[in-house]
Each structure stands twice: as C-alpha cells, then as structure tokens.
Amino acid sequence: MSLLVLKFGGTSVGTPERIRNVAERALRLRGDGHSLVVVVSAMSGETDRLLGLARELHPRAEGRELDVLLSTGEQVTIALLSMALEAYGCPARSYTGGQVRILTDSAHNKARIRSIDDSRIRGDLEAGRVVVVAGFQGISEEGAITTLGRGGSDTTAVALAAALNADECRIYTDVDGVYTTDPRVVKRARRLERITFEEMLEMASLGSKVLQIRAVEFAGKYNVPLRVLSSFEEGQGTLITTEEGRVEQALVAGIAFNQNEAQLTIQGVPDQPGVAYRILGPIADANIEVDMIVQNVGADNTTDFTFTVHRNDYEKALGILEQVSGELGARNVAGDTKIAKISVVGVGMRSHAGIASRMFEALARESINIRMISTSEIKISVVVDEKYLELGVRTLHDAFELEQEPTGQSTDR
Amino acid sequence: MSLLVLKFGGTSVGTPERIRNVAERALRLRGDGHSLVVVVSAMSGETDRLLGLARELHPRAEGRELDVLLSTGEQVTIALLSMALEAYGCPARSYTGGQVRILTDSAHNKARIRSIDDSRIRGDLEAGRVVVVAGFQGISEEGAITTLGRGGSDTTAVALAAALNADECRIYTDVDGVYTTDPRVVKRARRLERITFEEMLEMASLGSKVLQIRAVEFAGKYNVPLRVLSSFEEGQGTLITTEEGRVEQALVAGIAFNQNEAQLTIQGVPDQPGVAYRILGPIADANIEVDMIVQNVGADNTTDFTFTVHRNDYEKALGILEQVSGELGARNVAGDTKIAKISVVGVGMRSHAGIASRMFEALARESINIRMISTSEIKISVVVDEKYLELGVRTLHDAFELEQEPTGQSTDR
Numbered sequence: 087m088s089l090l091v092l093k094f095g096g097t098s099v100g101t102p103e104r105i106r107n108v109a110e111r112a113l114r115l116r117g118d119g120h121s122l123v124v125v126v127s128a129m130s131g132e133t134d135r136l137l138g139l140a141r142e143l144h145p146r147a148e149g150r151e152l153d154v155l156l157s158t159g160e161q162v163t164i165a166l167l168s169m170a171l172e173a174y175g176c177p178a179r180s181y182t183g184g185q186v187r188i189l190t191d192s193a194h195n196k197a198r199i200r201s202i203d204d205s206r207i208r209g210d211l212e213a214g215r216v217v218v219v220a221g222f223q224g225i226s227e228e229g230a231i232t233t234l235g236r237g238g239s240d241t242t243a244v245a246l247a248a249a250l251n252a253d254e255c256r257i258y259t260d261v262d263g264v265y266t267t268d269p270r271v272v273k274r275a276r277r278l279e280r281i282t283f284e285e286m287l288e289m290a291s292l293g294s295k296v297l298q299i300r301a302v303e304f305a306g307k308y309n310v311p312l313r314v315l316s317s318f319e320e321g322q323g324t325l326i327t328t329e330e331g332r333v334e335q336a337l338v339a340g341i342a343f344n345q346n347e348a349q350l351t352i353q354g355v356p357d358q359p360g361v362a363y364r365i366l367g368p369i370a371d372a373n374i375e376v377d378m379i380v381q382n383v384g385a386d387n388t389t390d391f392t393f394t395v396h397r398n399d400y401e402k403a404l405g406i407l408e409q410v411s412g413e414l415g416a417r418n419v420a421g422d423t424k425i426a427k428i429s430v431v432g433v434g435m436r437s438h439a440g441i442a443s444r445m446f447e448a449l450a451r452e453s454i455n456i457r458m459i460s461t462s463e464i465k466i467s468v469v470v471d472e473k474y475l476e477l478g479v480r481t482l483h484d485a486f487e488l489e490q491e492p493t494g495q496s497t498d499r
Numbered sequence: 500m501s502l503l504v505l506k507f508g509g510t511s512v513g514t515p516e517r518i519r520n521v522a523e524r525a526l527r528l529r530g531d532g533h534s535l536v537v538v539v540s541a542m543s544g545e546t547d548r549l550l551g552l553a554r555e556l557h558p559r560a561e562g563r564e565l566d567v568l569l570s571t572g573e574q575v576t577i578a579l580l581s582m583a584l585e586a587y588g589c590p591a592r593s594y595t596g597g598q599v600r601i602l603t604d605s606a607h608n609k610a611r612i613r614s615i616d617d618s619r620i621r622g623d624l625e626a627g628r629v630v631v632v633a634g635f636q637g638i639s640e641e642g643a644i645t646t647l648g649r650g651g652s653d654t655t656a657v658a659l660a661a662a663l664n665a666d667e668c669r670i671y672t673d674v675d676g677v678y679t680t681d682p683r684v685v686k687r688a689r690r691l692e693r694i695t696f697e698e699m700l701e702m703a704s705l706g707s708k709v710l711q712i713r714a715v716e717f718a719g720k721y722n723v724p725l726r727v728l729s730s731f732e733e734g735q736g737t738l739i740t741t742e743e744g745r746v747e748q749a750l751v752a753g754i755a756f757n758q759n760e761a762q763l764t765i766q767g768v769p770d771q772p773g774v775a776y777r778i779l780g781p782i783a784d785a786n787i788e789v790d791m792i793v794q795n796v797g798a799d800n801t802t803d804f805t806f807t808v809h810r811n812d813y814e815k816a817l818g819i820l821e822q823v824s825g826e827l828g829a830r831n832v833a834g835d836t837k838i839a840k841i842s843v844v845g846v847g848m849r850s851h852a853g854i855a856s857r858m859f860e861a862l863a864r865e866s867i868n869i870r871m872i873s874t875s876e877i878k879i880s881v882v883v884d885e886k887y888l889e890l891g892v893r894t895l896h897d898a899f900e901l902e903q904e905p906t907g908q909s910t911d912r
Binding site: 102105106109136139142143144145152154157158162164165166168169170178179184185229231 | 518519552556558565571582585586593644
C-alpha cells in the first residue's frame, strides 16, 4: 500500500462536473489500495474573478489582504471535493494551508514554505480518510494567511509529498506528459516516459509550462518522484526522477524554446575591467532579469556585449543601455525583439561530445543563422531570428531523432 | 473616544461600490474619533452561489465541509473592505473567525460562540487600525472552521461588542430602524427611537426580520446597546437597550405579525392526564417546532387541543396527528393553513391592565373573528383568518395610536 500525493490544477477542477471526475479518479486509486492526499487549486477563472474585485477597490491590491482574498479560491475547491468524495461514501477531510500548518515566511503573495506539520494528515490517513489540501497557501509565524504566488499549488503538492515521504507525487494537468518538444510545433513530438529533474528544470525554464520551476527544484532536492499526467485521459504520463532511475539512454531529452525574449547589444565598448558590471548593474537595479549573456572581444581593443531580457522589459532596458553607452563611450546600442531562443536539453550531453556540432550542422543545413550561443552542462541554447523558430525546432527534433523511442543506443554512461 | 462595533450585512456589501461606501462610512466615524471594529457578511448572492455549487456535488451538503465552503464568503468581504480602507490611506487589518479566535462548539452549520479572544483586536485598535472581522464564523476546539448559521453575523457583532466592552453595536441593514409595524402594511407605521431587548425579541420572533433573535438575546444578556440603522441613508435608527434607559412611555411598542404558520386541531380527545404529551411528543420527535398551544376543556369530558406549526411542516404534522388521533380515540382532526398571527407587544402591558380588552374590542369593531388567543407578560397574540391580516394590523396600530410619538402619557410605571 503506497501513499500518493495528487495535485489537480484549476482547469481540472473548473466545474462541479470536473470536481466529480477528480473524486472518481481518487476513488479508483483508493480502490487499488493507495492512501491519498489530494492538493487542489482554485477553480479556473476564480482567481481572476477575485483579482478583478480587488482591483475595483484598490489600484495596487497586494500584501496581506490580497492573500486573505485569494486563498478563498482553493478553500472553495477543497470543500467541494471533500463533499464529492463523501457523496460517494468515501470519508474525506479538507484542510486549508493554515489548518495543516504549512508554515511559510511572511513574504505575502510570494511566500516560501518553511515547514509542514504532518501530524493531522497522518492521523486522517491512518483513519482511512482521503485528505484534501488547499494548494498555493500557508500561514506565517504571526498567523497571517500567505500565498505562494501563482502556480504554487505544485509546490504545495511536492512539499507535502516530501514531508509525508510519499511514494509518488502526481501532478494532473491538461497535457498528458512532458514532450520532446511542443507538439503544436512538431507533430511527431513524443511523450517522454521519464526525464531527470535537471532536464525538466531546463525544459520548464525555457518555456515548457507544464510544471512550476520551484516545484521541480523542490522535488529534486528532496528526491520526490514526480509524475505529470492528464486529468482528462488515462495514461502513465511522464515520470520526473533522478538520473539513477533512468532507463532511457537518449543523449537529448527534448527541444525547448522561448519566444518571449528580446536581445540588446552594446557595441564598441572600450574593453576594460568592470565593463560587464557597469552595463548589467543598472539593469539589475531596475529589477530586470537577464537571461543569456554573451561577450566578444572585438578588434580595436573594444568589446561587443549582448544579452537577452523578457520582451516586456525591452524598452526599459534599452533606455538604460543608451545612458550607460554614453558613460562608457561605446560606439552603438542595438536591439531586436524579433528573436527566438531554441535549446537542446539532455543530461546525456555531459558525457558526449558532438552534440553541439550536430546541432549547428543541422541549423546550417537549413540556412538558419545563429545570432547567439550559450551553453551549460546539460543544454545548448541558440538565439535565431523569430521567423526561424518553427523550422529550427523541427530541424533539431529530426536531427536528434526524438520521434523515436530511445533503445539504449548509448550505453557507455 | 468610544469603541463601536459596526455590522454590515450582505446587501450592504453586495458590490465593490457598496463596499467602498462602507469604507467611507467607517472613515467618517473614525474621523469623529471612534475606534472601530467592522463585522461583515458575505456579499449578497455569494452564499447562495456557494450552496448551489455544494448541491451539485452532494445532495445533502452539510457539516464540516459545508462550513469550510461557506466561510469563504465572509473571508472575501473582509479582504475587500480592508483593501478599500487602505486605498483611502486608513490602516486596516482583517481577521477570519478562526484568526480572531472566536471559539465555538463543534455543531457545524449552527455553532454557538463559547468565547472570544480579544487580544489581537485590542492590539490593532491600540495601533490605530480599523479591525475588519468575518461574521458568521468561528473555530472549534479541534481547529475546524464552524459557522453560526444564517444571519449569524449579527451574533458575531454583538458577541465582539460584549467581549470588547464596546460602547455600542451598530447593525446596518436595508431598513432604517425598527418600526411600530411593517410599513408595507400600515403606511403610518412609525420608526421607534428606542425599544427594549424584550420587546425586540417578541417583535423579531413574530416576524419582523430586522435582527436575528440570537443576537438580540446575546445583547440583552450582556447589556450591549444595540442600534439598528440604514446602510444607505443617514439617520439615528432604533436603539435597542434595557428598560432603565427608556424614555418613551408607550404601553405598546408595536404590532408584529406572522403569516407562515398553520393551525392544527384535534377535537374530542377523551380528557385524561398525559394527553398533551401524547399529542406533542410525536410532533417534537419529528423535529417540528410548535409555536402557540391552546387547550380547552369541552363538554362531555373531552378536550379540544389546538396548536400552530410552520406551514412547511403542516402536511407532516397532519399525518402524525391523524395517527395519534386513532390511538387516543379522538373524534376529529382538523387543520388550516390560511391563518395569520397578530401580536401586540410592549413592556408597558406588564403594569397596565386593559390592553387585552382594548385589542379585542378593536378587532370586534371590524368583525374580525379571533380563532386562538395566547398571552405572555409583554405580548398578546391572536390567530385570525389570513384574509383579515392587513385589516387587523391596521386596526390595532390605530387603536394603540402608534403613529404618534409617545409623550409620557403613562408616567405611573
């Protein structure tokens, strides 16, 4: 008999009918002998409805009272799901974050979990109850309601699974697993049976919005096996786990991409120590997050410095850069919002050379010009013209034969 | 500087605009130097919306999980009102029932308040904050969310006023006070400046739905001056207080009436000890509440026994009575749903004879037949044919000259 933590997002509990479906799914798992803790989000649309009300009363609603407001969304769902379970004769008990005692720091609207008291939940599980917990929320030392920020329900589920030492944490979503790339771009994209925490982090941060990054980090840190699967269809989904448990031997797990970035370049900066700091310091001070950074030493003792930011921050960053450019005596400032980032991700590349050249060769064959390159241990990212996004992704998906199930072609790891 | 507890019901906080109006009213009172605790209900329609969701998932949603669900209604309002106050630069802090620590028994859906921890609220008041508290809800010893049942927000306000030793508890509603009778029936009905707790209890239980009975009982018990006034208009409303503070010297405070009852009669019951119990025992066992009870000894050693129940319980009660009738060897069972109860209420009648005869004389003058009579220390109730309701109420309102301000016409009390 195993203990499972299940998490259902807003779409999966968006209507009473769907909540009943969640109850039925839980009943089947319970019938198979599993003990269950079910974490739920607010019904889809509810959080936006509450935010709308808040904005009518305060132009910049935030902080303590916003958490009091938003936390009601999940509270409604836990009550309804518990009722649905009870209607089937299944004993159930709901808990808000505060009632479990999911203790967080006091950073309202983006709190972090500090500790979880598992005693009440364990008592209910021993009594044969299904435990239903509100995601996304906790309580501070001072007894104030806190929320973890959007998508925090995944984190709640993983943290509960870690605290309860659960056998698996299952995140039910509107997709049936993690794919080698976005199936809307590459029709032959393949659902992965397994992926490592690290690969998943790279895939998530690069734009595959299946899971919250924090939840994956948390799962990796506490080694909680995490499974992503569909709320609406049957299927095994994708198991996210450590490398040890890995059976597939693919070099590359998937192709991630991101279309939300913009590129900024400052050219002909006199090369001297501290240039990077003098450029990026003011950017950071303006609370703009920088993603890729590339610096090339040019000919005449000057350097070209390029980085990418979120498109929403482009205008602001450009303004800052123009001022910095003057101070540094740079030749020119340029920028472009019509770019796309494409990344090849896989723990296999740690031990395998040749991934990068295979990538660049494939792109060259299609005459796709690479504007920036950045690498890490398990990924290689390139920036290309936005118009090449789909072609680039398809080309790389083909080049690494991702449509095929891996069959142990590289057993030397 | 006085401490006021204000309570605003669902209609008064039914839209963001109305919540803003509540904030503005609180700001004016704060500007006058009052310390404020504001108790609010769920936005109008919200509780019904939540109940609708619940019924879709459980045909008889009740108990613990229903309280988890319904308590979100007030939680939304406290957050929004606090935001509205903060938008005006007024420091505010919201508390759910559990956060205040309004401790109740564990009777879900109809819990009773056991104690209130006033330490947090006092701390906030001392810090100059407006404290906003969710009505209608509390927490059990076991940490479960409880609700006091519909209308329980009034009780929350009064209980807080008692715990904080507030100078006044103000209940803002959609009427501008307590009237001598329903102004829809008698146009010249007059708003009372003051009324005693006992009179208010009789008025409320007889159908004037201005205040919850439990809230008035609570206020009377702890001697909390209670004021009913309009959310939407200015005005002094009606102060409900003890007899000592009473200035008006009216014999009769008002005319209450109730059209929701049905009458049941069992005739020709052989008169022997225990008859009343054998008739009403099975009625009570069926959870039917009985209001008026009248028994007359008839001629031939038999008795006629009449009582009233809520109309919703009429069919059920009639069925029980027909069975009891057979067991008791009664002659006949009769019933009527087309009745109305009219009551004259006033503490003045304690020390004044002649109220009853004046009442009966007035009704006789209009040829209104009285079917049942029941009296208590401060009220006289009659049951009449439903068709005479309006005429009877108007007649009695005139007979006791309730349209006129009392001018100390009876100073011998």
